[in-house]
Amino acid sequence: MDSRESLRIAVRSIRAHKLRSALTVIGVVIGIASVITFATFGASVQAEIVGDIGDSSAGNIYVFGTPEDEEGFDRALQPVFTESDVDALREIEGVEAVLPRGIIQVGSVRQGNETLARQQVTATTPESITSDSVVSGRTFTPGENEIVVNERMATAFSQNLTAGSTLTMVMPDGEEREVTVTGVVTGTRGELPVGQFARQPRIFAPVDPFYESVVESPSAGVRQRAYPQVTVVADPRRIPDTKADIEAFLAESDARQLSASDTELVARSGSDFVDSISDVIEQITRFVTGIGVISLVVGAIGIANVMLVSVTERTREIGIMKAVGARNRDVMGVFLIEAGLLGTLGSVLGVPLGLLVGYGATRYADVGFALALDWMALAVVVGILVGVVAGLYPAWRAARVDPIDALRHE
Amino acid sequence: MSESAGSPADADPTVVVDGVTKQYAAGTTVTALDDVSLSLPRGSYTAIMGPSGSGKSTLLNLVGGLDTPSAGRVTVDGHDVSAESEAERAAIRGTEIGFVFQTFNLMPRLTAVENVALPLVFDGWSREDRRRRARELLDDVGLADRVDHVPAELSGGQRQRVAIARALAPDPALILADEPTGNVDTDTGATILDIFDDLHAAGNTILLVTHERHVAERAERIVHVEDGNVRTIEAVGEATDG
Structure with a gap:
């Protein structure tokens, strides 16, 4: 039988029951849309992270502690890398800079009579602020009550912050510190890739005089500043060697002695992060695809029922x-095409819906929008298959109808 | 019982029903047709009359290839309908037989021209050829201005004329009509019967089932079926003419 004629009959039948057909394909639409949404969102986040790391962090090796058990996230942020460790890291071959990073807890930040509650201030060294990241002004000077802010922070108050603005930082113990903004930056060198992902208002301050986490260095025997995380900027061409040297050093570092024995001290390059983040995104995508598949099964049952x-x-x-003159397989074809058409309709509606929601999600998370074309193609194919598979049994039933009974049928 | 109805001169009848028995297993075995034989010569016009439950519908279904006999043979234009596979019987229904039903049985969502073209779809005609043929046939039955209307937009008589055009579409060896005037008013019925006369005059073989005497009398001969048997075969006109 001419498949265009089957298609014509199927289209007429679907049009004759618009509401019923629409309700039937909802399950497929939801299934396809959820898969597309998360595939798109996942691809966008991945592209964003890969882009960020590729752009600016090719030489970065991130050094931090990671507990082996799951509930130890707080311990990962323990200040264990001492000034002695930082100095030792600088001596390793291929290391261009070592950027310690600490967190200063600040109760609130005030400009005039405007207050922003619970701000986190990153303590680091001037080396972290490269000239090409400075939008205006200059970097802070160690030893001074100076800070730089990112662009989000610069516009967080009703009066924009510029070089020369003054702020009051209220420490958790109630102490107030007057600070001068010396510049506005796009970001800092050595940030963990995950940190770049959330574009929050940020304040960067020099370690001296703001950072006060101090421990006794086991190697030096004196009290020193200690940091939860250190970023090593290395020659991008010899990252693997440098990474191996850093890992070798970590085994005998102050940080090793100061950390719990089940905490692993690791050195991760940007590409390690890309891999692990890709893994996480892939797992989430798989999970959501599972939900999408359930929705598609429900959709298939709906199509079979109708x-x-x-x-x-x-x-x-x-x-x-x-x-x-229709043979059994002609009759079967008519109904299979109709069911396949319902599945196709679900795909055709589900893909743009998923793209729309995915686009919304990328806007919400503030990442660039990227298309997951392979997933879109797969979703359309799956949608059609869902329809056809759901239509198999009904079509078989149709093919087996006895024409004599059928013609008597009222 | 067995009775030969074909004229001896007709060596190549369109339809041969040879010793056909049809039984249904409905709790107890019901015999709808009991060893019936019948022959329809090429170009003949035959009416079947009988009360309901006489087996006339069963006979029509068997000749039309919609059903298979329990015993015996049915051949239509040389095809042994009783021995063919389901797919082959479907092909015979589509090319050798044109059905006209009491309730028209048109596809509700297809237009007149699409309904007429439907048998040609299953016979593998191209869309252009199908439409051309369907338009010609609709023109022949006087519905040239209704080709793109769906059945719901047509009167009963118009629907039956669409159905007749559809029956003629594959240029079948046999036209089977089951109470074709049963669902239309008397005047329209007369028009329909005139079309059948024209078809007969043009050389078509027609088998018509009816319970109305005046309808049956339009045929050349009337086969009376009762209790699953052919009781009598009555020649119309010729018998009185001698």
């Missing part, structure tokens, strides 16, 4: 087709 009703309603039409 097709069974349709076969019963159109028993007489089946009889007519058979009387004028």
Whole structure:
């Protein structure tokens, strides 16, 4: 039978029951849309992170502690890398800079009578602020009550912060410190890739005089500043060697002695991060795809159900087709095409819906929008397959209708 | 019982029903047709009359290839309908037989021209050829201005004329009509019967089932079926003419 004619009959039948058809494809639409949403969002986040790391962090090796058990995230942020460790890291071959990073807890930040509660201030060294990241002004000077802010922070108050603005930082113990903004920056060198992802208002301050986490260095025997994380900027061409040297040093560092024995001290390059983040995104995508598959199964049951009703309603039409020469497989074809068409309709509606929601999610998370074309193609194919598979049994039932009974059917 | 109805001169009848028995297993076995034989010569016009439950519908279904006999043979234009596979019987229904039903049985969502073209779809005609043929046939039955209307937009008589055009579409060896005037008013019925006369005059073989005497009398001969048997075969006109 001419498949265009089957298609024509199927289209007429679907149009004759617009509401019913629309309700039937909702399950497929939701399934396809959820898969597309998360595939798109995942691809966008991945592209963003890979882009960030590729752009500016090719030479970065991030050094931090990671507990082996799961509930130890707080311990990962323990200040264990001492000034002695930082100095030792600087001596390793291929290391261009070592950027210690600490967190200063600040109760609130005030400009005039405007207050922003619970700000986190990153303590680091001037080396972290490269000239090409400075939008205006200059970097801070160690030893001074100076800070730089990122662009988000610069616009956080009703009056924009510029070089020369003054702020009051209220420490958790109630102490107030007057600070001068010396510049606005796009970001800092040595930030963990995950930190770049959330573009929050940020304040960067020099370690001296703001950072006060101090421990006794086991190697030097004196009290020194200690940091939860250190970023090593290395020659990008010899990252693996440098990384191995850093890992070798970590085994005998102050940080090793200061950390709990089950905490692993690691050195991760940008590409390690890309890999692990890609893994996480992939797992989330798989999980959501699972949910999408459940939705598609429900959608398939819906299509099968409506097709069974349709076969019963159109028993007489089946009889007519058979009387004028339709073979069983022609009848089957008509109903399979109709079911496949419902699945296709679900895909055609689900893909743009998923893209729309995915786009919304990328806007919300403030990442660039990227298309997951392979997933889109897969979703359309799956949608059609869902329809066809759901239509198999009803179509088989239709093909088996006895034309004599069917023509008597009222 | 067995009775030969074909004239001896007709060596190549369109339809041969040879010793056909049809039984249904409905709790107890019901015999709808009991060893019936019948022959329809090429170009003949035959009416079947009988009360309901006489087996006339079963006979029509068997000749039309919609059903298979329990015993015996049915051949239509040389095809042994009783021995063919389901797919082959479907092909015979589509090319050798044109059905006209009491309740028209048109596809509700297809237009007149698409309904007429439907048998040609299953016979593998191209869309252009199908439409051309369907338009010609609709023109022949006087519905040239209704080709793109769906059945719901047509009167009963118009629908039956669409159905007749559809039956003629594959240029079948046999036209089977089951109470074709049963669902239309008397005047329209007369028009329909005139079309059948024209078709007969043009050389078509027609088998018509009816319970109305005046309808049956339009045929050349009337086969009376009762209790699953052919009781009598009555020649119309010729018998009185001698």
